[in-house]
Amino acid sequence: MIQNTAVQLTQDELNSFITILTERTGIIPRASHRDGIKSYIEKKIAEMKLSVQGYKEQLLLNKELFAGLVNGSTVNETYFFREEKQFALLHDKIFPQWRLKSPDTEIRMWSAACSYGEEAYSLALLAKTCGIKPYVTASDINSEVLEHCRRGLFLGTSLRPVDGTAFQDLIVPFKRSDGKVEFSKEIKSCINTMQLNLSEIDSPQCAALLPRNQNIIFLRNVFIYFSQELRARILHTLADKCLAEDGLLFVSMSEIAQTDSTIIPPSLEKNVDGSVFYFHKKTGGKADG
């Protein structure tokens, strides 16, 4: 045991913690996030009155402690109707087509790294506006953001003045006088939260949890933290096991450019509508397992 004095991790010590984080979550932190992770660990070690080695040993054994490190390491930036062109495509074309083809069927959508949940609520609100019943799965590795998503209460800063504005009218009925956004029970009941580590998506223990037969998957602004190898594993699992026939996968517009085309599964074809790219699971592609 050491005294509760300020702890200063060396670069090697920090690297060894980041290696553990990457091995277990796939997250490769950007240089700008390393300082935050360092501060989190130093504070935790001081709080627990442990040595660096003692904390590392506990981290490997104690799931709750590791979850704390994950919660303290993820980047959770998000807001309503982020990248609104993708939502405009859903609103103008995809949802009306769905309504025509399957008027009484609920649409299954998955926000696969949902953060606080703005993306999941945006999908649910938009589908309802188009006369479609939504069933949205919102998953993330971070247990704290999922709790926030379940509560359905958001700060006014989740509405941004530069993006998402085309659909902000849909939020107005839920705005409180203090500027916060609080969704009704009815809207919250469309969202089902689930903790899921995308780096384990193809593991046997995840198989039972995986959302299947999804009509739309949003997997946005998370590939930036993963290796090409992990991106490939995730895309193959989504294509083979999670997307319904004719299902659509949206990644962030900036990520699509950074994704090596050789890792795209053959059952997914890249479609473009104006400036919006997305993947479509071809009919006759591998059936849901």
Ligand SMILES: C[S@@+](CC[C@H](N)C(=O)[O-])C[C@H]1O[C@@H](n2cnc3c(N)ncnc32)[C@H](O)[C@@H]1O
């Ligand atoms: C920048 S947010 C993206 C939120 C939303 N999709 C958007 O585009 O606005 C990235 C999210 O990915 C989650 N994440 C990081 N690694 C993950 C993993 N291995 N499995 C599941 N979620 C992960 C983080 O917790 C964080 O909430």
